[in-house]
Amino acid sequence: MGFLSYRKGLPLTFRITLAPLFGKAIWGWFGDLLDSVSIVTIVCGLCTSLGLGAKQIVGGMQRLSWLKNDMTEQETTDSTSWCIAIITGFATLSVISGLNFGVKTISQTAFLLGNFLLLTVFFLDAPWYLLNVMVQSLGYHIQHFIEIGFYTDAFAQLAKGEGAPNDGLGADPAWMDWWTIFYWGWWISWAPFVGTFMARISRGRTIRNVLLYTLSVPFGYSILWFGTFGGAAIRMHRRATFLSDMGLQLHQDADFYLHTSSDFRPAGAGKCYSVPESLNHPDYAAAGAYVTDMKVSPVCAFSWKDDAGYWFDLMGQYHGMGPFLVVVSLITTVLYFVTSSDSGSLVVDLIANNGQESHKVQQVFWALTEGAVAIALLRAGGQESLKALQSISICAGLPFTVIIMLMCSALWRALKVDQQHMPARDQRVDWALPLYGGIFDILEFVLTLGKSGLPQSSTVRDFFLGLFAPPLLLWKALRGLAALQAQQPKGTSENSQPSTVLQDGFMVAACGLTYSAWILLHILTGAKVEGASGLWGIAWTAFVGFAVLVASVRHCVRAHFKIEGSGLEDLVAALFFWPQTLAQMVQQVSQEPSSKWVTTGEEQLKQVEKKEAKMDATI
Numbered sequence: 001m002g003f004l005s006y007r008k009g010l011p012l013t014f015r016i017t018l019a020p021l022f023g024k025a026i027w028g029w030f031g032d033l034l035d036s037v038s039i040v041t042i043v044c045g046l047c048t049s050l051g052l053g054a055k056q057i058v059g060g061m062q063r064l065s066w067l068k069n070d071m072t073e074q075e076t077t078d079s080t081s082w083c084i085a086i087i088t089g090f091a092t093l094s095v096i097s098g099l100n101f102g103v104k105t106i107s108q109t110a111f112l113l114g115n116f117l118l119l120t121v122f123f124l125d126a127p128w129y130l131l132n133v134m135v136q137s138l139g140y141h142i143q144h145f146i147e148i149g150f151y152t153d154a155f156a157q158l159a160k161g162e163g164a165p166n167d168g169l170g171a172d173p174a175w176m177d178w179w180t181i182f183y184w185g186w187w188i189s190w191a192p193f194v195g196t197f198m199a200r201i202s203r204g205r206t207i208r209n210v211l212l213y214t215l216s217v218p219f220g221y222s223i224l225w226f227g228t229f230g231g232a233a234i235r236m237h238r239r240a241t242f243l244s245d246m247g248l249q250l251h252q253d254a255d256f257y258l259h260t261s262s263d264f265r266p267a268g269a270g271k272c273y274s275v276p277e278s279l280n281h282p283d284y285a286a287a288g289a290y291v292t293d294m295k296v297s298p299v300c301a302f303s304w305k306d307d308a309g310y311w312f313d314l315m316g317q318y319h320g321m322g323p324f325l326v327v328v329s330l331i332t333t334v335l336y337f338v339t340s341s342d343s344g345s346l347v348v349d350l351i352a353n354n355g356q357e358s359h360k361v362q363q364v365f366w367a368l369t370e371g372a373v374a375i376a377l378l379r380a381g382g383q384e385s386l387k388a389l390q391s392i393s394i395c396a397g398l399p400f401t402v403i404i405m406l407m408c409s410a411l412w413r414a415l416k417v418d419q420q421h422m423p424a425r426d427q428r429v430d431w432a433l434p435l436y437g438g439i440f441d442i443l444e445f446v447l448t449l450g451k452s453g454l455p456q457s458s459t460v461r462d463f464f465l466g467l468f469a470p471p472l473l474l475w476k477a478l479r480g481l482a483a484l485q486a487q488q489p490k491g492t493s494e495n496s497q498p499s500t501v502l503q504d505g506f507m508v509a510a511c512g513l514t515y516s517a518w519i520l521l522h523i524l525t526g527a528k529v530e531g532a533s534g535l536w537g538i539a540w541t542a543f544v545g546f547a548v549l550v551a552s553v554r555h556c557v558r559a560h561f562k563i564e565g566s567g568l569e570d571l572v573a574a575l576f577f578w579p580q581t582l583a584q585m586v587q588q589v590s591q592e593p594s595s596k597w598v599t600t601g602e603e604q605l606k607q608v609e610k611k612e613a614k615m616d617a618t619i
Helices: 002-008 014-027 029-063 073-097 099-124 127-143 145-149 173-200 207-251 304-315 322-352 360-418 438-447 457-468 470-487 501-526 535-561 567-576 578-589 601-618
Strands: none
Touching: 002 014, 002 173, 002 360, 014 029, 014 360, 029 073, 029 173, 029 304, 029 322, 029 360, 029 438, 073 099, 073 322, 073 360, 099 127, 099 207, 099 304, 099 322, 127 145, 127 207, 173 322, 173 360, 207 304, 304 322, 322 360, 438 457, 438 578, 457 470, 457 578, 470 501, 470 535, 470 578, 501 535, 535 567, 535 578, 567 578
């Protein structure tokens, strides 16, 4: 986005990221759809963060007795909703005050308070141990980076009787669904927000600098953050488990060292233990047999029933400063979510206003919308509000994953054009009928209230022929291509041996057979014909064969006209848009043959190198 905006002068919106692939189409309905998906994705990601953060804030306020301990489900939902409303109110005021005052001040304050907690825990816990955790975790991450990146927990996701492990050691299938995939979706839903922000502050920097610093600095800070708090939390849990075991082993009472306090702890929360100076047992009387820090007490064991309280248990163990650190944590959490909401509102407003800053009223609208959606999800979810928040992130992240993959290809092409490894779009042959054109221009006609005009009747006709009679269009494309190849002068680099009628007839027959099999076998499966229950698998195999045939012909057409692309793009087009792909090929081979052939990227590069060599020789 930053490259195309600052280098090519395009507006800072998400639609421009696919300009190298779709050209001027990004200014039509397709670009509007892309920006709309980006806005929805950002709002969903922020709503998930607001909802989960507000639930944790309510838990912290209960620990401080700011809220009553025995709240009902409805009262908890109401309190969480009020937290979101207050955060949204502060975010709205921050948006109104402007980027340089409100947004910047709150974000810097939140960052400073977060670092205060980070350093406080680091020094009050066990610094040498935490440094060891960071180094060890970094090494583990590097060693297993590829493995974890491709790990899908395939066997654990099988049901009992379908191949799942029966030894009791397999993971819970829900783990991958509700945590790994949830976090993937959550992170991806933040991608347009963070990406737009990074693009906006990257003016004047090289792509190398952006990649280097965005990948290294956040990664290094994450090692410090998770190494400190994660390492301290694991140590606390292990100390609590040790005291429980010692109570049972030495005194036949697992709760012998149980910490007694009037402070509120939710039902199901892990037990906390007071750290004794000694264990009063001969086995642990020798020097070094039992070493502990009594000032880091009480230590609490974690329980999945109180996941919102993990952080506050950790803060409560340090030198009697628990209430103070919990208050600082609550303030920091609120400020972090305020700065996320206000900056997210500005980014959404920027995309919605075509890369230009709009009136404050529109910015306030987006800030209020984010809070309203988060509250609606919480109140609609009831007891399953957490699953509702997780589901919205996954649903938002899935479509944007496809957009990210297209963006990678688009950026690659943009860089090739910039480095003259590929001709610019206006200097190379392109499809006469793009995949997003033809019948899809009807959407543009409707959305522009008739200003763009209707598509040509031939493109609409060919689309439906491709849907109901694909062999007919494939025959037209093959024979048209053969005629063009026969017209090319012999000895030219573009010339290739035209196919015969028999060869084309074989391709068309195979196309008709596979396409018909796909439809008929599905009909037999749906009709529940005896012995036909597994025919749907063969049906989809036939469809893949049909798509491969169409993709191979598209590849030949593209190679003849020297249209940029790849075999993978041909296959994807044939799999998901075969009617339009067939119509596209027919329209392309119907073009008048041109004596001017556009050079490929490699040939263009050779011409540039020859010119440079001549200049060097002249000098």
